[in-house]
Amino acid sequence: MSHTMTTIGGLEVKLQPTSQTQTQRIQTGIEKRWRERGEPVDPPTYTATTATGETETYTHDETSLTTDKDRTAWAVYQDALARMTAEINLRVTQYLLLQGVVGCEPTPEWAEEQTWYGVEAPEDPRERRMLYLETEILRTPEDITTAVREIMKLSYSGASQEAIDAIDRLFRRTVERAADTDDSVAEGTVEL
Numbered sequence: 001m002s003h004t005m006t007t008i009g010g011l012e013v014k015l016q017p018t019s020q021t022q023t024q025r026i027q028t029g030i031e032k033r034w035r036e037r038g039e040p041v042d043p044p045t046y047t048a049t050t051a052t053g054e055t056e057t058y059t060h061d062e063t064s065l066t067t068d069k070d071r072t073a074w075a076v077y078q079d080a081l082a083r084m085t086a087e088i089n090l091r092v093t094q095y096l097l098l099q100g101v102v103g104c105e106p107t108p109e110w111a112e113e114q115t116w117y118g119v120e121a122p123e124d125p126r127e128r129r130m131l132y133l134e135t136e137i138l139r140t141p142e143d144i145t146t147a148v149r150e151i152m153k154l155s156y157s158g159a160s161q162e163a164i165d166a167i168d169r170l171f172r173r174t175v176e177r178a179a180d181t182d183d184s185v186a187e188g189t190v191e192l
Helices: 020-036 068-100 108-116 125-137 141-155 161-181
Strands: 003-006 012-015 045-049 055-059
Touching (some): 012 141, 020 068, 068 125
Antiparallel strands (some): 003 012, 045 055
């Protein structure tokens, strides 16, 4: 199954579904590497003694922070989680665009033009194609977001309308946040 979207500039771009399994594998792999590096991507915990005298461990949330040490641990956790999530979003977005946009390969003329502008086209074929997609095909944050949203919809073919609507809401919120901070979507990432 494929689908065509039209960019802001009027370019027709053919899209195809991607593997949900691979998307999950990317996320799981990044989480695993972060944990192996010792990054605090799990919420901090605290212990409490029950009425029977037993000690139980609980996960902190924003309402359970009572000491400066708790608040510091929470801030470190939130920072690590945000950085890991940014990496996941970048890699998943790259995967979706590289696998979900059909054709649209960089040409030798495009690479020469990059040199003329004083910038180098990446040697890595994936990085080169990603840059080509961002500079020539999906030139605006809206184009990138629309492409990712449509690829996700195609990839969820057969899923409930509720699941598809949830994806749509997620991308709308992401675009709004990115516009407020002028970051992730403009650089080719969509928060998942």
